Amino acid sequence: MASVTLYGRRTSINVQKALWALHEVKLDFEWVGSDSAIGWPSNPDYMQINPNARVPSLAVDGVILHQSNVIVRYLAYVHARGTLWPEDPIVRAHSDAWMDWQQTELNGNMFTVFWGLIRTPPEKRNMAEIGAATERLHGNFRVLDSALKDRRYVAGDSFTMGDIPAGAGLYRYMALPLDRPSLPNAQSYYKRLQERAAYRSDIMIQLS
Ligand SMILES: N[C@@H](CCC(=O)N[C@@H](CS)C(=O)NCC(=O)O)C(=O)O
Structure with missing residues (x-):
């Protein structure tokens, strides 16, 4: 059994993705x-x-991995081939694309809105910048909503690794104090993700 250590704080979306993947593949790990x-x-x-001074990092038997999506892909490939890691190359490409x-x-727009509204005191907020990024963010989620009109998950009718970053971003979007457009397919998807214990415990935490 490999020795696995996750580094990083629970309030980081990038750490949350690694954590969610670790729980999906049911791996024992230490969390620093x-x-x-x-x-x-x-x-x-x-x-x-991690000389980049960024979290997460994942140590596997002393080998250090950086980049949250790389960590999710690694865990999917090693521990969940055929489920999180789709065997069909086209399904995998769709999963990867998300x-x-x-x-x-998504990330640039999310960063501006999330940091602006959640981590910046009201008197220091650049509301013009936040407003413009919010419009782009709505556009991002309209794209997701449209992609989900004929599928249950981002790459098809099964949950795959692609749902982890997209689902983590979707929670933040739904939890931010914004007037969101109507996104019926994304709303149903959001409910579907909430059926997963790890989504509720690792992703749906108070924004801070
Ligand atoms: N591309 C990197 C980005 C990592 C990143 O930006 N992490 C942020 C937290 S979300 C970080 O380490 N910020 C510095 C800090 O927490 O002090 C990844 O996906 O892992």
Whole structure:
């Protein structure tokens, strides 16, 4: 049995993705820094583990992995081939594409809105910037909503690794104090994700 250690705080969306994947594949692991504060990754000891000063990192038998989506893919490939890791290359490509969607299309807009509304005091908020990013964020979720009109999960009718980053982003979107457009397919998907214990415990935590 491999020795597995997750590094990073529970309030980080990127750590949450790794955590959710670890729970989906039912792997025992040690968790370092679960309740640490923002800024902890730049402590010199942790920078030996990840010189980027970012969480998460995952150590597997002493080998360190960086990048949350890489960690999700690794766990899916090693521990959940045929389920989280789709064997069909086209289904896998769709699943992968939604992982990249979260990091490339969604993340910049989410970062601006989330940090602006949740981690910035009201008097310091740049409301013009937050407003513009909010419009783009609604656009991102309209794309997700439309993709889900004929499927239960992002890559088809089964839950795969692609649902982990997309689902983590969707929770933040649903929990932010925003007037959201009507997104019936994304709403049903959101309810479906909530049937998973790890989604409720690892992702649906109070925004802070
Ligand atoms: N692309 C990286 C981004 C990692 C990242 O930006 N992590 C943030 C938390 S979400 C971080 O470490 N921030 C510094 C801190 O927590 O002090 C990944 O997906 O793992």
